[in-house]
Amino acid sequence: MDISKEVIAAARALGKAIQADGRYLEYVEQKQKNDDDIELNGLLGKLSILQMSYQNESEKQEPDKARLDQWDEDFRRTYGEVMLNDNMRAYGEKKQAVDDMMNYVISLLTLCVNGEDPETAEPKPNDEGSCTGSCSTCGGCG
Numbered sequence: 165m166d167i168s169k170e171v172i173a174a175a176r177a178l179g180k181a182i183q184a185d186g187r188y189l190e191y192v193e194q195k196q197k198n199d200d201d202i203e204l205n206g207l208l209g210k211l212s213i214l215q216m217s218y219q220n221e222s223e224k225q226e227p228d229k230a231r232l233d234q235w236d237e238d239f240r241r242t243y244g245e246v247m248l249n250d251n252m253r254a255y256g257e258k259k260q261a262v263d264d265m266m267n268y269v270i271s272l273l274t275l276c277v278n279g280e281d282p283e284t285a286e287p288k289p290n291d292e293g294s295c296t297g298s299c300s301t302c303g304g305c306g
Contacts, residue, residue: 178269187265191258194251201251207242214239 182188198204218235221227246252271287 182265182269185265187258187261191255191262194255194258198251198255201249204246204249204251207246207249210242211239211246214242 214235218232218239221231221235268287272285275285275287276282
């Protein structure tokens with residue numbers, strides 16, 4: 165693939181600007197808080213073990229339904245605890261802010277690639293059917 169040096173330089177500059185944005189910096193800071201949260205990491209480890217146990221049992225020729233039901237119940241309860249964790253809730257908010265920013269940028273770039281004026285192109289808000297950056301949910305560019 166032959167991409168001009170100017171396009172690559174602009175993409176690198178955009179990446180640098182994104183990494184300097186307050187939303188990104190808050191996301192990185194919150195991610196570190198999650199990594200440092202011993203309780204949260206214990207719950208995440210428990211989720212992983214429950215998931216592996218469930219998967220291993222379900223792959224048996226004659227899985228023990230009572231064990232599967234218990235692991236499923238334990239998984240749901242533990243998942244609920246994870247989602248109630250203050251750091252995990254804050255992480256979700258910070259990640260959503262970065263995702264929203266990225267969706268806007270991708271939508272803007274898509275408009276430009278489709279011929280809109282880069283100086284005036286303005287993506288529609290997501291609730292009005294604009295591009296989210298995910299082709300899997302797309303009804304087509306237009």
